[in-house]
Amino acid sequence: MKGMFPAAGSSLKARLTKDFKRHKWLYLMALPVIAYYAVFQYSPLFGAVIAFQHYTPMKGVWGSDWAGLEHFRTFIGSYYFWRLVRNTILLSLYALLFEFTAPILLALLLHEVRSRTMRTVAQTIAYMPYFVSLIVVCGIVKELTRSGGPLNLVVLNLFGGEGQDLLQQPEMFRGIYVMSEIWQRAGWEAIIYLAALTTIHPHQYEAARIDGASRWRQIRSITLPGLLPTITIMLILRLGYMMDVGYEKILLLYNPVIYETADVISTFVYRKGLLDNDWSFSSAIGLFNSAINLVLLVTANYISRRINGNSLW
Amino acid sequence: MSRSDRTLDLIVYLLLTVLVIITLYPLLYVVFASLSDGDQLMAHTGLMWRPLGFSTLAYERAIANPAIWTGYWNTLRLVAGGLILNLTMTVLGGYVLSRRDALWTKPLMIAIVFTMFINAGIIPFYLIVRELGLMNSLWSLLLPFAVKTFHLIIVRTAFLSLPSELEESAQIDGASHLTLLLRIILPLSMPVIAVLLLYTAADKWNMWFMPSIFIQDRTLYPLQLVMREIIINNVTDQISSGASVGEAQKIGETIKYATIVIATLPVLLVYPFLQKHFVKGALIGAIKG
Numbered sequence: 110m111k112g113m114f115p116a117a118g119s120s121l122k123a124r125l126t127k128d129f130k131r132h133k134w135l136y137l138m139a140l141p142v143i144a145y146y147a148v149f150q151y152s153p154l155f156g157a158v159i160a161f162q163h164y165t166p167m168k169g170v171w172g173s174d175w176a177g178l179e180h181f182r183t184f185i186g187s188y189y190f191w192r193l194v195r196n197t198i199l200l201s202l203y204a205l206l207f208e209f210t211a212p213i214l215l216a217l218l219l220h221e222v223r224s225r226t227m228r229t230v231a232q233t234i235a236y237m238p239y240f241v242s243l244i245v246v247c248g249i250v251k252e253l254t255r256s257g258g259p260l261n262l263v264v265l266n267l268f269g270g271e272g273q274d275l276l277q278q279p280e281m282f283r284g285i286y287v288m289s290e291i292w293q294r295a296g297w298e299a300i301i302y303l304a305a306l307t308t309i310h311p312h313q314y315e316a317a318r319i320d321g322a323s324r325w326r327q328i329r330s331i332t333l334p335g336l337l338p339t340i341t342i343m344l345i346l347r348l349g350y351m352m353d354v355g356y357e358k359i360l361l362l363y364n365p366v367i368y369e370t371a372d373v374i375s376t377f378v379y380r381k382g383l384l385d386n387d388w389s390f391s392s393a394i395g396l397f398n399s400a401i402n403l404v405l406l407v408t409a410n411y412i413s414r415r416i417n418g419n420s421l422w
Numbered sequence: 423m424s425r426s427d428r429t430l431d432l433i434v435y436l437l438l439t440v441l442v443i444i445t446l447y448p449l450l451y452v453v454f455a456s457l458s459d460g461d462q463l464m465a466h467t468g469l470m471w472r473p474l475g476f477s478t479l480a481y482e483r484a485i486a487n488p489a490i491w492t493g494y495w496n497t498l499r500l501v502a503g504g505l506i507l508n509l510t511m512t513v514l515g516g517y518v519l520s521r522r523d524a525l526w527t528k529p530l531m532i533a534i535v536f537t538m539f540i541n542a543g544i545i546p547f548y549l550i551v552r553e554l555g556l557m558n559s560l561w562s563l564l565l566p567f568a569v570k571t572f573h574l575i576i577v578r579t580a581f582l583s584l585p586s587e588l589e590e591s592a593q594i595d596g597a598s599h600l601t602l603l604l605r606i607i608l609p610l611s612m613p614v615i616a617v618l619l620l621y622t623a624a625d626k627w628n629m630w631f632m633p634s635i636f637i638q639d640r641t642l643y644p645l646q647l648v649m650r651e652i653i654i655n656n657v658t659d660q661i662s663s664g665a666s667v668g669e670a671q672k673i674g675e676t677i678k679y680a681t682i683v684i685a686t687l688p689v690l691l692v693y694p695f696l697q698k699h700f701v702k703g704a705l706i707g708a709i710k711g
Contacts, residue, residue: 125526129526135518136524138599139515139518142515142518142569145568146533146537149550149568153543156547156549157546218434219438222435231441234442234445235445237446242685244630245686248682249449252452259468259470292445300705323424324427375544378544388545392546395542395543398543399541
């Protein structure tokens with residue numbers, strides 16, 4: 110083949126040059142986007158070398174002294190290291206257990222409602238909190254959980270205690286965090302599962318009915334298996350961001366009294382880097398976090414591909 | 423219909439009703455509290471099913487607070503700027519990346535998707551923005567966020583799904599890339615453009631963390647940052663100024679709630695009409711890139 114079309118056999122470099130000349134205008138159109146990725150996505154990647162330096166703005170990235178792995182060692186050896194890792198993983202696991210399953214359950218509920226009106230009303234209301242800004246959600250959480258607030262009294266009646274502000278009690282934080290996440294997102298995240306449910310063919314249910322299957326049985330044998338591929342993909346995506354707990358929400362809700370359970374790696378990076386300006390050290394921690402994320406994503410993807418053939422790449 | 427099926431129906435209705443109440447109540451609580459009398463609200467504990475007393479004083483004070491309006495104005499500028507900038511960048515990028523006959527687009531695409539998985543963290547990003555001299559200007563909230571890789575992939579996928587005969591015939595007619603994009607591809611991709619605009623607007627509306635690290639000048643605070651001061655950090659004294667300390671505290675509580683309503687109501691009133699597009703966006707996003 111190559112012999113028949115000499116042009117195709119020419120070197121890659123020559124082909125790229127020729128193509129570049131032919132599509133000059135096209136590549137000119139790409140320039141803003143290329144510039145954006147170079148400046149705001151790639152240059153921070155190179156800027157991350159400050160994690161291995163004693164960076165000072167005066168000396169810059171090129172002139173600062175090298176620190177090697179010192180910052181990583183300091184971080185791993187510090188007394189708060191395990192607390193941060195534990196909090197990050199636990200908060201993620203809680204979110205995975207409850208926040209990930211809530212939209213699936215909600216979608217099943219909405220799928221089983223037979224009244225169309227009820228379904229539409231419930232759906233519209235379930236989406237609503239998603240359109241409330243994070244600041245307002247956290248403001249509401251603070252009001253509901255403060256001493257004397259409605260949620261606070263519910264907890265007081267169920268578990269006893271002195272009724273002090275729930276956000277001042279370390280053992281309450283994870284519950285509050287996960288619940289507020291579910292409140293804000295479950296309805297919205299159910300959309301994807303609801304869409305997946307509409308692709309299940311009605312014939313399947315009909316056939317099941319003729320065979321005398323109860324609706325419970327239909328949920329177990331038709332609806333849930335129909336959802337499984339979507340659930341898997343969402344799970345992999347989720348696992349890849351395990352270490353990226355919602356630090357914006359934590360920053361708005363936490364306070365030093367509950368650092369014991371609420372302080373996670375990303376909030377620590379924020380305090381060290383942006384409040385204390387300890388840039389090299391906090392970059393190292395950020396890098397550490399990203400590396401774990403990447404490993405988790407690749408692992409999750411690999412496992413899923415082996416088990417049921419669903420994968421991101 | 424069997425008994426177990428009827429039990430299922432009952433459970434479904436019961437659970438959904440409870441969920442609807444749980445979802446709505448916190449919002450209703452805010453509305454009730456905002457209309458309550460400051461004294462009664464301070465003394466109150468537990469659930470609330472209607473405003474305690476009735477007073478619109480909190481709204482008068484909240485509306486008279488200039489910070490709310492400069493916040494709205496800054497957010498409006500951010501949304502407008504974000505719509506123009508992100509639309510231009512994303513559409514241009516999406517167009518280039520969807521060209522099948524150009525050789526450089528494939529490596530470009532790989533380089534772009536790569537950034538979704540490798541992340542340097544917040545500090546190097548912050549330092550770049552600082553170094554570029556964008557600090558303390560609304561540009562710091564626009565330029566560094568001008569393209570979202572996720573949006574770029576969505577737009578590219580939409581462009582790729584158009585029949586390739588369209589572009590071929592346009593090229594035979596001698597149409598330039600820009601003509602092809604503006605006259606043929608864009609008009610055919612309006613649904614995905616609508617989704618892009620909505621998500622960009624929502625992003626800008628919700629921004630608070632980046633403004634909190636990039637913006638020091640209070641007159642440039644977007645609405646959410648103004649809100650943070652009032653409802654998270656409890657800074658209401660300026661708004662209730664002119665009142666005595668005790669009184670200021672009382673009004674302060676209700677002002678917080680009134681501010682929440684003022685800053686949330688516009689979105690909640692608009693969303694039922696836009697819901698359809700948002701749902702479409704959520705679904706496009708879920709499809710494998």
